Amino acid sequence: MAEHASRALAFERVLLYAVLLFLALLFLLPVYVMVVNSFKPLDEIRGGDLMSLPGTWTIAPWLSAWSTAQIGVQPTGLRPYFLNSFLLVVPAVAISTLIGALNGYILTQFRFRGAALLFAAMLFSVFIPFQIVLIPMAKTLGVLGLAGTVKGLVFVNVVYGIGFTTLFFRNYYAAFPYELVRSARMDGAGFFGVLLRILLPNSAPIIIVTVIWQFTNIWNEFLFGASFSDFSSFPLTVALNNLVNSSTGIKEYNVHFAGAFIAAVPTLVVYVLSGKYFVRGLMAGSVKG
Amino acid sequence: MAALDLVNIQKSFGTTQILHDISIGIADGEFLVLVGPSGCGKSTLMNVIAGLEEPTAGSVRLDGQDITALPPAERNVSMVFQSYALYPNMTVARNIEFPLRMHKVDKALRAERVRSVAKLLQIEHLLERKPRQLSGGQRQRVAIGRALAREPRLYLFDEPLSNLDAQLRLDMRTEIKKLHQRLGATILYVTHDQIEAMTLATRIAVMKGGVVQQFGTPYEVYNRPANTFVAGFMGSPRMNLMPARLAGSDGALALTIGGDAHVGQRIELPPETGGLSGYNGREVIAGIRAEAVSLVRDGAAVGPKQRAIEARVVVIEPTGADTLAVLDLGGHEFTARLEPDTALKPGQEARFLVDVAKLVCFDPQTQQLIA
Numbered sequence: 001m002a003e004h005a006s007r008a009l010a011f012e013r014v015l016l017y018a019v020l021l022f023l024a025l026l027f028l029l030p031v032y033v034m035v036v037n038s039f040k041p042l043d044e045i046r047g048g049d050l051m052s053l054p055g056t057w058t059i060a061p062w063l064s065a066w067s068t069a070q071i072g073v074q075p076t077g078l079r080p081y082f083l084n085s086f087l088l089v090v091p092a093v094a095i096s097t098l099i100g101a102l103n104g105y106i107l108t109q110f111r112f113r114g115a116a117l118l119f120a121a122m123l124f125s126v127f128i129p130f131q132i133v134l135i136p137m138a139k140t141l142g143v144l145g146l147a148g149t150v151k152g153l154v155f156v157n158v159v160y161g162i163g164f165t166t167l168f169f170r171n172y173y174a175a176f177p178y179e180l181v182r183s184a185r186m187d188g189a190g191f192f193g194v195l196l197r198i199l200l201p202n203s204a205p206i207i208i209v210t211v212i213w214q215f216t217n218i219w220n221e222f223l224f225g226a227s228f229s230d231f232s233s234f235p236l237t238v239a240l241n242n243l244v245n246s247s248t249g250i251k252e253y254n255v256h257f258a259g260a261f262i263a264a265v266p267t268l269v270v271y272v273l274s275g276k277y278f279v280r281g282l283m284a285g286s287v288k289g
Numbered sequence: 290m291a292a293l294d295l296v297n298i299q300k301s302f303g304t305t306q307i308l309h310d311i312s313i314g315i316a317d318g319e320f321l322v323l324v325g326p327s328g329c330g331k332s333t334l335m336n337v338i339a340g341l342e343e344p345t346a347g348s349v350r351l352d353g354q355d356i357t358a359l360p361p362a363e364r365n366v367s368m369v370f371q372s373y374a375l376y377p378n379m380t381v382a383r384n385i386e387f388p389l390r391m392h393k394v395d396k397a398l399r400a401e402r403v404r405s406v407a408k409l410l411q412i413e414h415l416l417e418r419k420p421r422q423l424s425g426g427q428r429q430r431v432a433i434g435r436a437l438a439r440e441p442r443l444y445l446f447d448e449p450l451s452n453l454d455a456q457l458r459l460d461m462r463t464e465i466k467k468l469h470q471r472l473g474a475t476i477l478y479v480t481h482d483q484i485e486a487m488t489l490a491t492r493i494a495v496m497k498g499g500v501v502q503q504f505g506t507p508y509e510v511y512n513r514p515a516n517t518f519v520a521g522f523m524g525s526p527r528m529n530l531m532p533a534r535l536a537g538s539d540g541a542l543a544l545t546i547g548g549d550a551h552v553g554q555r556i557e558l559p560p561e562t563g564g565l566s567g568y569n570g571r572e573v574i575a576g577i578r579a580e581a582v583s584l585v586r587d588g589a590a591v592g593p594k595q596r597a598i599e600a601r602v603v604v605i606e607p608t609g610a611d612t613l614a615v616l617d618l619g620g621h622e623f624t625a626r627l628e629p630d631t632a633l634k635p636g637q638e639a640r641f642l643v644d645v646a647k648l649v650c651f652d653p654q655t656q657q658l659i660a
Contacts, residue, residue: 179372180374180376180377182341183368183374183376184387185362186339186341186361186368187388187435188391188392189391201378202376
């Protein structure tokens with residue numbers, strides 16, 4: 001009886017792993033295709049088999065994608081746009097996260113009239129599709145003199161990100177022990193003292209979640225980048241699109257694959273480094289501790 | 290250290306009035322306990338004193354200085370919270386010096402203060418630990434240490450022992466009392482536990498529904514409760530409250546408990562009855578503490594303040610130190626605290642002595658003590 005049960009259990013195990021393995025392969029397949037083809041000479045890809053390993057390995061497509069490929073009309077490769085994306089992402093993530101923390105602090109620790117309404121309004125911004133704000137935002141950037149600059153993109157992404165970051169921090173701080181804040185106030189901490197010395201140092205999980213979320217979204221964001229930037233300020237996503245769509249006659253698939261992978265590397269790095277915190281952060285508050 | 294005066298404090302949230310015209314004053318070095326059931330407004334009152342909530346009306350004075358409008362940080366008042374509220378990102382030493390850092394006390398003095406507080410509370414070996422590495426009792430000590438470090442004028446304790454297990458709670462209670470005696474600090478302490486209130490306080494304010502029911506020494510509150518609520522709330526077991534009829538002539542009044550005037554349920558009162566004479570011929574509520582009732586011993590003389598009654602034993606509850614007997618007196622149950630070795634059995638009829646010096650009466654309409 002016991003043996004029978006354990007055998008059934010073993011079979012279930014095998015089935016479970018088989019399914020998981022199959023799904024993992026399914027997810028990894030596009031990555032595999034991208035990587036192997038980015039190391040092939042173009043002839044081999046034209047030859048037909050996307051799945052096979054490269055016959056002759058070459059890093060030329062990567063070098064080309066990085067520094068010499070035709071982006072629009074310039075043969076600059078992705079490098080300057082990679083830099084643009086960094087100059088965009090770092091301040092946009094930092095500013096939107098800090099504003100989110102500040103908003104969350106104010107919305108939860110100060111009971112003021114209309115707090116719930118204000119939060120609902122900010123939450124609403126999360127559900128507004130990007131396209132709706134394009135024209136008003138273009139107008140705003142024009143008035144601010146930020147049109148076509150990386151700073152302008154930082155502004156747009158910060159504004160658009162505040163809804164999310166506020167949501168994250170507000171919910172985290174709503175569950176934050178109120179007595180800690182009261183105690184800090186009695187001990188003499190002021191408005192920013194409480195935020196900087198008590199709330200933020202105890203917010204690691206939600207800061208990590210917010211940073212990953214914002215980093216991934218802004219790094220991968222295309223529509224605002226395409227709409228509000230010019231040749232000098234394209235983020236990487238737009239440059240990648242231009243790389244793929246540059247009509248110089250032949251489609252260099254191997255370069256495209258390499259370029260796409262270059263564009264994906266930073267978000268992968270962020271996930272690998274902090275993925276466990278991400279999961280932990282999403283669970284934060286569900287259990288004590 | 291300072292004297293604290295609350296003058297006509299009122300607090301409302303919208304249309305709900307939480308505190309009704311509260312006026313209490315304590316002298317420097319007193320230990321005031323606010324006690325009452327949950328929702329009685331005691332924590333709100335503490336928050337008003339701490340400056341965390343603003344009163345709707347009235348003022349808070351510390352040594353005569355009106356501090357009602359001061360922000361909490363400028364009142365020089367320290368608070369120990371129920372959850373300890375230790376900052377999880379800081380070590381014990383950092384926690385203790387936090388209020389000093391916030392008040393820009395210089396580094397050498399801070400270190401000195403942390404050292405002396407840690408020594409006083411015997412937590413020197415814990416200074417480099419984080420709060421999560423401490424046990425409940427240790428956290429409690431650190432929380433008290435943080436309150437001490439500032440050398441405040443007033444200490445506030447908000448149910449500080451509620452999160453501790455039973456044994457530790459007793460130990461910490463003694464610790465807090467020792468600390469009070471050593472520092473001579475003015476302390477305001479909130480609890481729902483009437484035993485904590487009795488053991489710690491030099492003065493107790495019993496609250497219910499946002500109103501101070503009685504403000505007095507533990508002795509007064511216990512022995513002469515201002516109304517039936519206080520009588521029922523303070524003490525364990527609670528004071529026995531029974532409807533009784535007062536009859537007789539002036540100077541020779543007697544209470545009859547239960548319906549008929551059976552002789553065993555009649556308690557003659559001493560001649561000096563004060564306000565009771567006005568209740569001749571009327572119903573009152575008689576209040577008798579469990580320890581004011583004792584078993585008649587063979588051959589022992591009945592004292593001048595003692596009256597014999599006859600009652601039937603309903604339940605015997607030995608507690609070790611003494612035995613509680615639930616008795617039936619004319620259809621009303623009441624509890625007596627008897628010797629631990631009592632041989633009484635349930636169902637048995639027996640004679641008991643009531644100490645009339647410890648008997649109090651309440652007005653059945655107003656529920657107030659008849660003085």
